[in-house]
Amino acid sequence: MAFDPHSEIFQDFLLEAGELLESLNEQLVELESNPEDSEALNAVFRGFHTIKGGAGFLELTSIVELCHRSEDLFGLIREDKLKLTEAVMDPVLAAVDELNVMFEALQEGVEPEAAPVTIIQQLEAILNPSSVAEPEPKPEIQVIAETRGEAEADENEDISEDEFEALLDRLDGDEDEVGGASGTEFVTDVLLKGDPEKEFTEDEFDLLLDTLDEETVEVEAVAAVTQVIPESKAAEVLPSEPQSAPPTPPAAVEKAEVKKPKQKPSGKTPQHGKSESSVRVDTRRLDDVMNMVGELVLIRNRFENLKQSISSEIVDRTISDLNLLTTDIQEVVMRLRMQPVRKVFSRFPRVVRDLARKLNRKVKLELVGEETEVDKNLVEELADPLIHLIRNAVDHGVEPLNVRMAAGKPAEGTVVLSAEQEGDHILLTIKDDGAGMNPETLRHLAVKRGMMDQETVEKLPDRALYNLIFEPGFSTKKEISDVSGRGVGMDVVKTHINQLNGQIDIDSELGGGTTIAIQVPLTLAIMPTLMVRVGSQVYAIPLPGIIELFEWSFVEVGRVGGREVVRLRDRTYPLIHASELLEEPQTHSAEQRVLIIELAGHALALVVDQVIGQEEVVIKPLGTLLRGMPGYSGATITGDGGVAMILDIASMVSKRAGGDFLAFSEFSGLNGEEIAA
Amino acid sequence: MKEALLDNRFITFTLNGEIYAIEVLKIQEVIYIPEITKVPGAPSFVVGVINLRGILLTIVDTSVEFGLARQPGTEYSRVVVVSLGQDERVGLLVDGVSEVVSLDLSSREPLPTLGEGKLVQYAYHIVYNDGRPVILLDMERVVDAVSWSSAA
Numbered sequence: 001m002a003f004d005p006h007s008e009i010f011q012d013f014l015l016e017a018g019e020l021l022e023s024l025n026e027q028l029v030e031l032e033s034n035p036e037d038s039e040a041l042n043a044v045f046r047g048f049h050t051i052k053g054g055a056g057f058l059e060l061t062s063i064v065e066l067c068h069r070s071e072d073l074f075g076l077i078r079e080d081k082l083k084l085t086e087a088v089m090d091p092v093l094a095a096v097d098e099l100n101v102m103f104e105a106l107q108e109g110v111e112p113e114a115a116p117v118t119i120i121q122q123l124e125a126i127l128n129p130s131s132v133a134e135p136e137p138k139p140e141i142q143v144i145a146e147t148r149g150e151a152e153a154d155e156n157e158d159i160s161e162d163e164f165e166a167l168l169d170r171l172d173g174d175e176d177e178v179g180g181a182s183g184t185e186f187v188t189d190v191l192l193k194g195d196p197e198k199e200f201t202e203d204e205f206d207l208l209l210d211t212l213d214e215e216t217v218e219v220e221a222v223a224a225v226t227q228v229i230p231e232s233k234a235a236e237v238l239p240s241e242p243q244s245a246p247p248t249p250p251a252a253v254e255k256a257e258v259k260k261p262k263q264k265p266s267g268k269t270p271q272h273g274k275s276e277s278s279v280r281v282d283t284r285r286l287d288d289v290m291n292m293v294g295e296l297v298l299i300r301n302r303f304e305n306l307k308q309s310i311s312s313e314i315v316d317r318t319i320s321d322l323n324l325l326t327t328d329i330q331e332v333v334m335r336l337r338m339q340p341v342r343k344v345f346s347r348f349p350r351v352v353r354d355l356a357r358k359l360n361r362k363v364k365l366e367l368v369g370e371e372t373e374v375d376k377n378l379v380e381e382l383a384d385p386l387i388h389l390i391r392n393a394v395d396h397g398v399e400p401l402n403v404r405m406a407a408g409k410p411a412e413g414t415v416v417l418s419a420e421q422e423g424d425h426i427l428l429t430i431k432d433d434g435a436g437m438n439p440e441t442l443r444h445l446a447v448k449r450g451m452m453d454q455e456t457v458e459k460l461p462d463r464a465l466y467n468l469i470f471e472p473g474f475s476t477k478k479e480i481s482d483v484s485g486r487g488v489g490m491d492v493v494k495t496h497i498n499q500l501n502g503q504i505d506i507d508s509e510l511g512g513g514t515t516i517a518i519q520v521p522l523t524l525a526i527m528p529t530l531m532v533r534v535g536s537q538v539y540a541i542p543l544p545g546i547i548e549l550f551e552w553s554f555v556e557v558g559r560v561g562g563r564e565v566v567r568l569r570d571r572t573y574p575l576i577h578a579s580e581l582l583e584e585p586q587t588h589s590a591e592q593r594v595l596i597i598e599l600a601g602h603a604l605a606l607v608v609d610q611v612i613g614q615e616e617v618v619i620k621p622l623g624t625l626l627r628g629m630p631g632y633s634g635a636t637i638t639g640d641g642g643v644a645m646i647l648d649i650a651s652m653v654s655k656r657a658g659g660d661f662l663a664f665s666e667f668s669g670l671n672g673e674e675i676a677a
Numbered sequence: 678m679k680e681a682l683l684d685n686r687f688i689t690f691t692l693n694g695e696i697y698a699i700e701v702l703k704i705q706e707v708i709y710i711p712e713i714t715k716v717p718g719a720p721s722f723v724v725g726v727i728n729l730r731g732i733l734l735t736i737v738d739t740s741v742e743f744g745l746a747r748q749p750g751t752e753y754s755r756v757v758v759v760s761l762g763q764d765e766r767v768g769l770l771v772d773g774v775s776e777v778v779s780l781d782l783s784s785r786e787p788l789p790t791l792g793e794g795k796l797v798q799y800a801y802h803i804v805y806n807d808g809r810p811v812i813l814l815d816m817e818r819v820v821d822a823v824s825w826s827s828a829a
């Protein structure tokens with residue numbers, strides 16, 4: 001089969017093997033920390049085996065090479081002939097990394113390059129400690145040339161063991177529905193065990209042929225094989241006839257014979273486990289449906305607007321029916337796009353393991369709530385910020401071994417990554433039991449970096465200090481490590497989370513560890529907002545941050561430090577005029593309202609010219625020109641067909657009010673005391 | 678310049694009395710000036726955004742960027758919707774759309790140096806059509822240069 005990245009088989013392989021590869025990472029780390037876990041061991045073994053099978057069928061030899069050896073290696077471990085140590089794990093993980101690179105190439109439709117010799121050699125060295133020096137000839141099974149079909153007419157063409165097995169695997173896969181002891185498996189058994197006692201019964205042979213369908217190459221392959229069986233005993237077919245290839249040592253053939261029967265059942269298990277009630281759908285189709293539902297929501301909103309001008313009971317009722325139905329559809333479609341966060345979480349054990357080894361620390365990553373589901377796009381968007389934060393926790397959070405010992409802590413540090421749903425939000429926390437942050441160091445740094453003066457800094461509550469690390473250009477680590485950032489990291493993480501309409505907060509206990517909490521909405525596509533008018537335009541403000549709403553006349557304005565503040569419900573908030581942020585003339589009217597908005601660690605009072613009402617909006621991405629512009633998280637189409645910009649208050653305020661706003665809002669004691677208490 | 682110029686039909690339009698041209702293949706449509714939603718804080722050449730049949734379209738006025746005076750809208754003002762590939766498009770505010778012409782690109786000349794003007798960054802060549810200079814505009818280049826991410 002030629003390399004054809006567009007064939008359906010190829011795409012299926014990419015998808016399934018890709019998923020297997022993803023879980024391999026996690027399973028491997030799991031296995032390393034718990035070598036006795038035979039379930040994990042089997043899963044890893046199966047994973048390699050299945051990938052190998054598919055790759056073999058598609059003649060992706062470089063992938064086969066890596067998987068084949070890794071599989072052999074875990075085969076030995078299963079037979080207790082090899083102990084799983086770091087020395088064994090390292091080359092395997094390197095092989096998995098290499099596989100990842102190959103898959104990336106495949107996804108771009110490029111045939112992957114040959115596997116690096118060093119990794120193969122390392123694996124070989126473990127497999128055959130004695131024969132490291134001499135190049136190991138690949139175990140081969142010589143099968144009659146016809147099996148290759150017309151594509152390759154070369155008479156001397158060998159089918160490698162891998163390819164042969166892949167072929168059989170493929171057959172296995174196809175006859176799933178037939179179930180039971182299948183014909184092909186039988187052939188395999190006869191062939192590979194070389195059991196001379198076994199004979200094909202008529203039934204078995206028919207069954208075998210039945211299952212083969214039109215896939216000519218395979219039919220030919222098996223037919224060729226089956227022809228051989230009645231005359232010569234299977235065992236005679238096996239040893240490869242030395243042609244131009246180097247002589248195959250008997251040991252290699254034996255190895256193949258011994259292993260085969262064991263591999264068969266394991267290779268099949270994943271297919272049996274699959275539920276038949278699920279369907280794989282291209283995500284693009286889901287996106288299309290989502291977009292259409294978005295449009296539907298907009299039309300619903302338009303009807304809601306119309307309702308005011310047409311007053312008729314029947315119209316009202318119809319609209320409210322439409323309303324209910326639309327909400328239901330929206331909900332269902334949203335569910336369709338939900339994926340467990342495990343999809344990103346599964347990468348992290350590996351990240352932590354590698355990093356901990358590099359830093360020579362012991363760190364265990366605990367995952368909690370992996371089943372929590374969030375929107376597919378969000379899952380992907382969360383990966384980068386989370387990786388950064390986790391690396392940070394391992395690098396800056398967990399102390400070096402000797403420090404931990406001295407502090408009387410267990411040698412192994414723990415990082416807990418947890419996810420849970422909170423209403424229409426998901427809460428992610430990354431908690432380490434490391435050194436925590438020293439408020440005094442932070443104070444010192446804040447002054448040194450010129451972020452604020454000594455006096456301000458001393459009045460700043462600890463919690464606000466911790467949040468300083470999300471400010472651009474602030475890094476507490478003295479030396480720069482190649483592991484986590486140069487102080488460019490945390491502010492980028494925060495920007496990223498803000499772009500997802502999320503919030504990030506941090507708390508720390510000196511000597512006890514640091515906890516970072518991230519709150520993001522479950523979905524990115526539809527957002528509840530409060531529609532407000534500022535000047536002549538309508539804007540949408542994400543509802544989650546809005547705490548309260550006051551009439552302007554109710555509010556008393558004072559001045560602190562040259563800025564306007566308001567005091568409401570015993571708390572003082574800095575006052576921001578939306579008209580100032582949005583370059584509109586400042587006006588006064590009875591319709592003006594004050595919104596109390598709380599954003600990760602800060603709160604403020606925002607004056608808008610009019611509150612129009614609550615609306616669920618569909619977020620439309622800003623075009624190339626404006627993408628990434630601070631102050632907006634997108635735009636939406638309003639009920640009357642116009643456009644309303646969706647405000648990202650946090651970034652807009654910090655952009656306009658300058659860096660001193662942060663210090664100011666903390667200084668006014670908005671939330672500091674309450675949280676600290 | 679690229680193969681895109683193989684098709685030598687261009688739409689010409691006026692900006693401050695100067696004639697500009699963009700390949701016909703890159704023009705999605707020409708629309709009347711709709712009601713534009715301002716985007717406070719955006720770069721000055723961004724006039725705002727509009728809803729173009731459910732898609733958000735950013736409208737730009739390049740006259741400022743080219744160092745020309747911004748003209749008040751007239752009955753001839755239009756928005757030329759230029760596609761930038763990959764589902765991206767941008768609306769260009771022009772003083773008037775003139776015609777579709779075939780330009781003889783073999784006679785194109787490099788743009789005369791215009792002092793400090795930024796135009797030279799976005800347009801490389803002029804071509805004479807009926808004895809009048811026509812500036813060949815590369816909209817992708819304009820967008821690349823002025824988009825928020827590259828500015829920030």
